[in-house]
Amino acid sequence: MVEKILISGNEAIGYGAIYADCTHYFGYPITPQNELIEFMAREFPKLGRTFVQAESEFASISMVCGAAATGVRAMTSTASTAFSLMQEGISGIASMELPCLIVNVQRGGPGAGSTQHSQMDYLIATRGAHGGYKNIVLAPFSVQEAFELTQLAFYLADKYRIHVILLSDGIMGQMYESVELKKLGFPPLPEKNWAVKGSAAHNYVRTFVHNSPGIIGSYYDYMKRSDEKYTKIKENEVRYETYEIEDADIVLVSYGSTARVSLRAMYLARDEGIRVGLFRPITLWPFPREAINKIADNTKKFLVVEDCMGQMIEDVELAVVGKARIGLVGSMDRNLPTGSGMILSRKVLEKIKDFN
Amino acid sequence: MEEKDSPRRLICGRPKSLMQAKSPLCSGCQHGIVGRIISEVIDELGIMGNVVGIGGVGLKRGLNEEAVVFTIQGDGDLAAIGIGDLINATVRGEKLTTVFFNNAGYGTTGGQLAPTTLIGQVTTTTPDGRRPEAGGFPIHVAELMAGLPGVVYSARCAVNTLAQFKRTKKAIKTAFQKQIDGIGYGFVEVLSACPPLLNMRPTKAREWFEKHMLAEYPLGEFKNVNEREIKYQIENN
Ligand code: SF4
Numbered sequence A: 001m002v003e004k005i006l007i008s009g010n011e012a013i014g015y016g017a018i019y020a021d022c023t024h025y026f027g028y029p030i031t032p033q034n035e036l037i038e039f040m041a042r043e044f045p046k047l048g049r050t051f052v053q054a055e056s057e058f059a060s061i062s063m064v065c066g067a068a069a070t071g072v073r074a075m076t077s078t079a080s081t082a083f084s085l086m087q088e089g090i091s092g093i094a095s096m097e098l099p100c101l102i103v104n105v106q107r108g109g110p111g112a113g114s115t116q117h118s119q120m121d122y123l124i125a126t127r128g129a130h131g132g133y134k135n136i137v138l139a140p141f142s143v144q145e146a147f148e149l150t151q152l153a154f155y156l157a158d159k160y161r162i163h164v165i166l167l168s169d170g171i172m173g174q175m176y177e178s179v180e181l182k183k184l185g186f187p188p189l190p191e192k193n194w195a196v197k198g199s200a201a202h203n204y205v206r207t208f209v210h211n212s213p214g215i216i217g218s219y220y221d222y223m224k225r226s227d228e229k230y231t232k233i234k235e236n237e238v239r240y241e242t243y244e245i246e247d248a249d250i251v252l253v254s255y256g257s258t259a260r261v262s263l264r265a266m267y268l269a270r271d272e273g274i275r276v277g278l279f280r281p282i283t284l285w286p287f288p289r290e291a292i293n294k295i296a297d298n299t300k301k302f303l304v305v306e307d308c309m310g311q312m313i314e315d316v317e318l319a320v321v322g323k324a325r326i327g328l329v330g331s332m333d334r335n336l337p338t339g340s341g342m343i344l345s346r347k348v349l350e351k352i353k354d355f356n
Numbered sequence B: 001m002e003e004k005d006s007p008r009r010l011i012c013g014r015p016k017s018l019m020q021a022k023s024p025l026c027s028g029c030q031h032g033i034v035g036r037i038i039s040e041v042i043d044e045l046g047i048m049g050n051v052v053g054i055g056g057v058g059l060k061r062g063l064n065e066e067a068v069v070f071t072i073q074g075d076g077d078l079a080a081i082g083i084g085d086l087i088n089a090t091v092r093g094e095k096l097t098t099v100f101f102n103n104a105g106y107g108t109t110g111g112q113l114a115p116t117t118l119i120g121q122v123t124t125t126t127p128d129g130r131r132p133e134a135g136g137f138p139i140h141v142a143e144l145m146a147g148l149p150g151v152v153y154s155a156r157c158a159v160n161t162l163a164q165f166k167r168t169k170k171a172i173k174t175a176f177q178k179q180i181d182g183i184g185y186g187f188v189e190v191l192s193a194c195p196p197l198l199n200m201r202p203t204k205a206r207e208w209f210e211k212h213m214l215a216e217y218p219l220g221e222f223k224n225v226n227e228r229e230i231k232y233q234i235e236n237n
Helices: A009-019 A034-046 A057-069 A080-085 A087-096 A122-127 A143-160 A170-174 A219-236 A256-271 A289-295 A312-320 A345-354 B031-045 B075-080 B083-091 B141-146 B162-180 B202-216
Strands: A003-008 A024-027 A050-053 A074-078 A100-106 A136-138 A163-169 A176-181 A240-243 A250-253 A276-281 A283-285 A301-305 A325-329 B051-055 B068-073 B097-102 B151-158 B185-191 B220-224
Touching: A003 A009, A009 A034, A009 A074, A009 A100, A009 A143, A009 A163, A009 A170, A009 A176, A024 A034, A024 A057, A034 A050, A034 A170, A050 A057, A057 A074, A057 A080, A057 A087, A057 A100, A057 B083, A074 A080, A080 A087, A080 A100, A080 A122, A087 A163, A100 A143, A100 A170, A122 A163, A122 A283, A122 A312, A136 A143, A143 A163, A143 A176, A143 A219, A163 A170, A163 A256, A170 A256, A240 A289, A250 A256, A250 A345, A256 A276, A256 A301, A256 A345, A276 A289, A289 A312, A301 A312, A301 A345, A312 A325, A325 A345, B031 B068, B031 B097, B031 B162, B068 B162, B075 B083, B075 B097, B083 B141, B097 B141, B097 B162, B141 B151, B141 B185, B141 B220, B151 B162, B151 B202, B162 B185, B185 B202
Parallel strands: A024 A050, A024 A074, A074 A100, A100 A163, A136 A163, A250 A276, A250 A301, A301 A325, B051 B068, B068 B097, B097 B185, B151 B185
Antiparallel strands: A003 A176, A136 A283, A240 A276, B151 B220
């Protein structure tokens, strides 16, 4: 029998990490992801795995970098303002092509912003820091999915030798739902013959990772390798879910916690005879551009629901390429446009009705 | 190649762990000497297959217990941007070996002020010499490290003479040994002169080094203990 427990979205990521055989966690406290670092502090040592509370988020991402370089499954978690602090480290990880997981439980911004939920880090998560690298971004919309995508994240990271960002948010993190705990099965992975573990581990062949692809070695080779990797990911790893889009006059596009709100708004609209569908990207990078473009052949109205002032909407615009009209339900549509307000289903319904 | 019946015997050569590669260093740079010392120590301790070196800011975990991890750091990533991480690594009780190259400035980026730059020293960002009012004071990292409970060995050395070379080698070997024995963090600061930074020829730079660097930064062992000190402990039952 599969075990079922009631846990928060933050804890589900912790369980996901355990089930994915992640052995190293490094983090620094920040709201609204504290349940996760506390879960790791409690559970990891019991399993003989490594938990370290770092002195800063820059230190935690550097530790993830060091651990990942040795070939183990490593991760960190943080929230918005401190996600910014990690950017240099993440860019370094990209240059070294190290598989690892970085969880961002989004809070309000800019700056320290608020300690409550938002979806204001879409662009930084999908576009990244300096240097033009790409990374896989996964966005769960239920506690169960947070558990499963964490496992998928580690698999994809190892498969492509790339870092993965799990983009959650304050509501997702604090939300409690029952979860079926089961280990997902994945195809076999390539051996990490590049890992730095001391040459004895590789028949005395020395291994080396470094963050200067344009100084040491060939910049061209690095870019070519990355380009091929990104193309392969775009071809194979796009994930999304659709609800009632076949006959929809309006398609809502939403990820994470606002996708839950949108799903409910969709049913409310359907009850009133308005033909609404929902498109939910699960991978924010690679973004399901082609799928949306296809839908735009039939549906002429897209309403993007995201708790910010419009970020994912840019990707939707790029996907639709002028074939349909696009509207936004954003942070200004919270019931209280403050740190504590949120986008409610009835507001989305209202916007659906207004969208002519 | 050494041959069995050959009357010739190799008395000096490249340490096994030192890779054969073209040196990227400037002529007159003493870093190569320290690199050689580290390689000799790795050879002598027989840890070649189990050693991981880290250049610049970076930290390890995830390696097996026997792995010997050392970091090689300079004035910037150790004494400026990375000083917090360095101290916190010892606060966490990491058992590492750090070799710190102190050459009183930033060589790679073209000779700017570092935290270790001497008072009065001209750099490209202190064109009139470092003044305490604007540029502050040189930092003495080896003494600072000696004050931290996670550190079990801290020394400052130089490689300007053969005698100093031997002392440096002994210090680095001791620091490695403390890590291998599971005692704690070992730190060795090695002073050196960087000719381009000083805008001098190597011989001149060495004179400058002996006159000024050694006056500011005393050589010696600041800590050498065989146990990490715990002053007070709460007994939980
Ligand atoms: S710049 Fe200075 S420290 Fe760097 S290689 Fe040249 S002499 Fe050595």
